Amino acid sequence: MEAKKTVLTRSVTIEPTDTVIEFAPVSTRVFSHCSLRDRLYNSVFRTAQRLPVDVRYDMYLPLLNTVTSRYPLGTNVYERDWDVLIVLDSCRVDALRTVAPEYDFIGEVESTTSVGSFTGEWLLKTFTERYRQEIAETAYISPSAWTYRIFTERIQTYDTVDTARQHTDIDIDGADFELVKESYRHLYRGWPEWRTVPESAFGRIENVWLYPVREPETRYHPETTQVPHIVTDRAIAVGREHDFDRLVVHYTVPHYPFIGGVDPETELGPHQAHTFPTALRDGETTIDAVWEAYLDNLRLGLDHVRTLIRNIDADNVALTADHGEALGEFGIYKHPYGVPHPRVKRVPWTETTAEDTGTHSPEFEAFDESTIDGNDITENLDALGYL
Numbered sequence: 001m002e003a004k005k006t007v008l009t010r011s012v013t014i015e016p017t018d019t020v021i022e023f024a025p026v027s028t029r030v031f032s033h034c035s036l037r038d039r040l041y042n043s044v045f046r047t048a049q050r051l052p053v054d055v056r057y058d059m060y061l062p063l064l065n066t067v068t069s070r071y072p073l074g075t076n077v078y079e080r081d082w083d084v085l086i087v088l089d090s091c092r093v094d095a096l097r098t099v100a101p102e103y104d105f106i107g108e109v110e111s112t113t114s115v116g117s118f119t120g121e122w123l124l125k126t127f128t129e130r131y132r133q134e135i136a137e138t139a140y141i142s143p144s145a146w147t148y149r150i151f152t153e154r155i156q157t158y159d160t161v162d163t164a165r166q167h168t169d170i171d172i173d174g175a176d177f178e179l180v181k182e183s184y185r186h187l188y189r190g191w192p193e194w195r196t197v198p199e200s201a202f203g204r205i206e207n208v209w210l211y212p213v214r215e216p217e218t219r220y221h222p223e224t225t226q227v228p229h230i231v232t233d234r235a236i237a238v239g240r241e242h243d244f245d246r247l248v249v250h251y252t253v254p255h256y257p258f259i260g261g262v263d264p265e266t267e268l269g270p271h272q273a274h275t276f277p278t279a280l281r282d283g284e285t286t287i288d289a290v291w292e293a294y295l296d297n298l299r300l301g302l303d304h305v306r307t308l309i310r311n312i313d314a315d316n317v318a319l320t321a322d323h324g325e326a327l328g329e330f331g332i333y334k335h336p337y338g339v340p341h342p343r344v345k346r347v348p349w350t351e352t353t354a355e356d357t358g359t360h361s362p363e364f365e366a367f368d369e370s371t372i373d374g375n376d377i378t379e380n381l382d383a384l385g386y387l
Contacts, residue, residue: 062190064338069192072125074115074345078134082318084239084247084354086308088301089119089144089255090335091321095298096348103302105309105352106319112349114323118335120187122322123150127202128195135197137245139204141235143227143252148207151199156187186337203244206234210367218364221259223268226252230364232304237362239312249308253301254325256334260296269293277333287328294325309354317354321347 077085088096093111100106116122123146127135140147149155187194199205211218212225220226228251235249253260258272270279271289279285309317324344326332335344 058189061186061338065187065190065192068125068338069194072115073340074113074125076115076126076128076131077318077320078126078131080112080318080349082246082316082351083314084249084309084312084317086305086317086319087248087250088298088305088319088321088348089250089252090323090325091254091298091301091348092324092327092343093346093348095254095295096319096350099295099299099302100350102299103306105306106302106350107352109348109350111346112320113345114321114347117323117339117341117344118337119144119146119322120150121337123147124156124187124194124196127151127197129197130195132197132201134246135201135203137203138248139206139238139242139244139246140202140248140250141206141208141231141238142250143208143225143231144250145207145209147205148209150196151202151205154196154198156192156194156196204238204242206238206366208234208367211364214367219264221257221262221264221268223273224257224259226255226257226259228253228301228304232308232360233362233364234366235308236311236360237364237366239314240356240362247312247314250322251301251304254294254297256294256297258290258293258297260293260298260300262296277328280328280333290327294327307360309352310357311360312354313356314354317352318349319352320349323347 093109096106097109100109114122115125142148208227208230209225211230212227216222218227218230220229231249231251235247238244239247256272256274256276257268258276259268262268262272269285269289270276271285272293273279276285276290276293280287280290305319323335324341324347325335326341326343329343330341332339332341332344335341
């Protein structure tokens with residue numbers, strides 16, 4: 001599909017995967033140009049929003065977990081051909097199409113359906129026993145503590161802190177475990193049968209997210225734990241020093257907070273912080289400002305991708321996302337767990353190549369992970385707006 005230019009005015013037009021949705025700064029919906037499918041989505045979401053949160057959880061999540069833990073809805077990335085998979089966290093299809101002309105390594109941007117609507121769900125449903133052989137030859141550069149929660153602590157597996165301690169080598173603090181259980185109770189609703197592999201199944205996992213937690217001076221911006229520069233650095237090092245069949249490089253941009261183009265000495269504005277939906281509803285910012293901040297954050301990630309693909313060798317590099325981002329369509333913001341929102345479940349897919357020109361020398365060493373504790377994890381996830 002040929003990319004169309006998105007024009008930003010006070011009433012913004014943002015292109016989703018198939019249709020054009022117009023929305024005003026405080027999420028006033030205009031559906032005069034929507035497809036029948038989008039009208040149906042809107043009716044479903046609006047109806048669901050009238051129900052109490054507990055009712056929605058009790059009615060929907062048990063069924064979702066019971067079915068999709070066994071039969072994920074979407075295309076697993078291991079069903080596609082790639083040597084290096086670059087994951088741009090929360091990247092929308094229309095956003096990548098908008099900035100694609102600015103980057104010579106991005107060609108046609110197609111779309112695919114993700115198996116998850118937030119990072120934890122994507123990890124649970126992507127790295128499963130079905131693909132254990134491929135995962136054994138995969139190195140994963142992780143900027144998010146979700147990988148540690150899912151693959152190492154395996155929080156989706158244990159109902160109590162006692163059972164967690166019995167089955168892992170990690171001394172999980174009881175209070176921290178209960179916080180996790182409460183915060184991520186959606187993983188346990190129903191009768192799920194998660195078939196996710198443990199950390200030991202991977203060829204290599206690097207928990208890059210430890211750097212901004214343990215060494216705050218390495219942060220790209222002091223108000224977040226996003227470190228695209230360190231992700232790039234460690235990906236280049238692993239690509240040069242090891243010979244894995246596959247390399248997954250996960251960037252936590254354009255995920256909020258939106259730090260692209262922001263001076264580290266400058267405090268994030270209401271359109272850039274992870275509380276931007278509240279700022280929109282309160283009239284403290286506009287959707288124009290949020291969209292521009294989101295695109296700048298995507299550009300930040302792509303600038304680092306450009307450095308990466310010029311410093312590793314790979315015949316087939318794929319750019320995609322773990323999930324997209326809702327920016328007020330159908331009254332939904334961000335990327336809620338298990339929500340089949342078309343702007344969240346549809347993600348970009350584009351392919352390129354990489355050649356090591358030797359223009360970048362890695363500076364960061366692999367972090368010592370022997371002393372990870374609950375405070376490290378909580379700080380990382382809290383800075384990304386999950387807690």
